[in-house]
Amino acid sequence: MIDRELDSILKCVEKPARYIGGEVNIVRKDPDSVDVRMGFAFPDTYEIGMSYMGMQILYNILNKNERIYCERLFAPADDMETIMREKGRKLFTLETFTPADELDIIGFTLQYEMAFTNVLNMLDLSGLLVRREARAKASEGGVHMPVIIAGGPCAFNPEPLADFVDVFLIGDGEELLEKVCEAYADAKKAAGANVSDVRGIFLRAIAGLDGVYIPEFYEVEYYDAGEAGEQGTIKCVNRTAGFVPEKVTRAVVKDIDKTAFPTNNIVPFIDTVHDRSVVETFRGCTRGCRFCQAGMIYRPVRERRPETIKNLAMEQLANTGHEELSLLSLSTSDYSEFEDLATELMGLCKAQNVALSLPSLRLDSFSFKVLDEIQGYRKSGLTFAPEAGTQRLRDVINKNITEDDIYSAVRQAVELGWEHIKLYFMIGLPGETLEDLDGIAEIARKIMDINYEIRGRKGGRFRVTVSVSNFVPKAHTPFQWEAQDRPEDFVDKHNYLSSRLHIKGVTFNYHETVTSNLEAVFARGDRRTGRILEEAWKGGCRFDAWTEHFRPELWEKAFETCAAEFGFADGKALEAFYNYRKRSEDEVLPWDIVNSFIDRQYLLDEKHRAEEAKTTPDCRLGCNLCGVNEYTECFVNAKAGCRG
Amino acid sequence: MKYVIRFQKTGVICYTSHLDIMKVFKRSFKRAGIKLAYSQGFNPHPKMGFAQPLSLGYESLDEYIEFETAGDAFSADEILGRMRALMPEGLDLLSIKEATHNKTLAADTVAAEYTIEIPLGETEKNAAVTMEPRSLWQSYMGQDEIMTLKKQKKKKEPVLVNIRPKIREMVFFTSEECLRIDAVLDSGSDSNLSPELVITTVLERFGLDIPRSEIKVTRNKIHFKEHLT
């Protein structure tokens, strides 16, 4: 039951079902019967958060544990936020409508940097102080304060949020998060009536766990003007407690086949981005694209056995009634037994009237057969991601796809009746020249030509979509030292491409420029960038990933304010320091605090090979000594030495 | 086999749309292992439908879903039992009946009974208390015409309509906190009146300034022409 106020609030907002919970397969527990209450927070709307599998995975694991009750929190849309603030209504969980500040733990998942302002906003809406230090003080004074934790890929550079978050969990969360919740329950017990001790006991208890980073025990020093290092870069990081590690080793689940995966997923009432059954087939990727953070931080490849996958899929479908099944991994076709698995799943899905969706297939003859069968006459677009327009630049980024691959696949596709080809490229890659941009247009044109050749002079309804995103250098990749293009460079390149892509049948899309530049600041930002975030949020920024909510002028102001604080000439200079500067190879990087298992030397070697446009082969065919296997076994349940 | 399930929709789940609930039923049939018959054609869909869509935010004590199963693997009671176990909180399945009619329930619906609860603030209390339910009725129902603006499906401009002929019955109840109206309104494809228009005109008539978000609407009963009455 909800109270009258909430009831009348729900009558005033758009899509009220975002805020009511109660969905099929939701977990209900008596909050008084558990030892620790956690709110799993997704810093974006319900529709986006509910499409994210990681939340379902952890919700399932935590709630299987009798001591823990895990509930869900999402960012309210602005109409809801306005009313909540008017009425003084705090952010509440969807399971029991409990105000978030009454929970023991609030855990944010950080999937993309542009959601960071939403993290601050959700803390504020919970009635909590956004700064970690202020909350710690209040809790020492005996005021109940939930511990704020955060994980997900963006936690691999935790620093921009280090002043707001108490504990970061870095790496695979399946085992770690449960341990952390239990440690909190134990700390509560140990502290007894002295509630102000809980936080301290808890932090000490988890400090030694792999994957745990507690920023308050580290102090960062920066170079001043006139010192040996470049002004503003990190001089050193000092530990302020002996019980925390010098570097935080990421948490890893060794065998994902033995790791719990949900089979009774929550089924939303309202339409979400994805509302379907999903099974993760494997984690990690061996291709080694040099721009790709996921390809580095999720190593090594660990597979689920085909039997497990089939069982999970069937159970999930039975428990949800979903009409669609999809597979989750970084590249579907790289699964060792992919052809067998796909064939079996196709049969099982067909028998149950379920659509099978296989994202990011490598386009070989088998995939065409599969796609033809699962899509039939309703063929969606066929996707290629060459990422760069020339072979030279593809060698630089180590994207192992040749134009011949593309053209022969397109030829087959056109012959099989496909009418839409989608191409994905990145611009602003290190070492990019005009020739590489010309190459993009060239590929689009050649694909049109192939169609004319096969379908005749009119070409039918065939079309090509070219989508271009802006390169954002990411932490823990061989390109982590590179400069990003300036906004004006991106704009020039977009304009150039626009003129080049004036080809009949070709559509050209590109991403918002300023957003990519901002994303880059926080992808590689140090602890001080948290101030920029705080200023922007105070100014009113939130939902920055949404074009309609993005407020570049407020961000500009935040940069101006912080530039003065950090000793930079102006906001532009500050942005330049974070984005448009090539870092020297011996600079201390903010995310060096995290041991991602990838050897620094390996990243440097890869960077140097990129500079010489030399490729590095897929490590399924032979180990490239990236360093991961010093910590954990590669290819658990997978076949190495061959491709799928 | 054709069946009709009667159910209630109460509590927070009233903030889901009738399409959302349709999806819940569709998936529940699947989970329950009950195979539905499908329509023929290019884009086949399961044969099921509600008697009347229910507006977002309304509770209902009397909803109907009809559906056709492929084959008769389960008895009516088994179907009800299996479905009950899968329903989210707030969707309570009351009974099941084998259907004999050819017309759809939607086509057979003629009217619906609603309860509209308008909470009264300090100022309104006095105003309303001065009037007996009978005189409230006189004042509202006694009008020859009750004109109000109604949004049109296709056109942008709302048009002025007279809703009086579509109100079949109406009873007013007053208490300290609340003005309650029980109304039977035309409902269905021939003639339809949304309780929203009744609310607007009642508020107008009695000079009540109550935000819509404070007002609760419950559907108590659906009237059919031929079946299930």
Ligand code: SF4
């Ligand atoms: S250690 Fe070798 S096999 Fe394992 S991920 Fe690194 S390069 Fe690949």
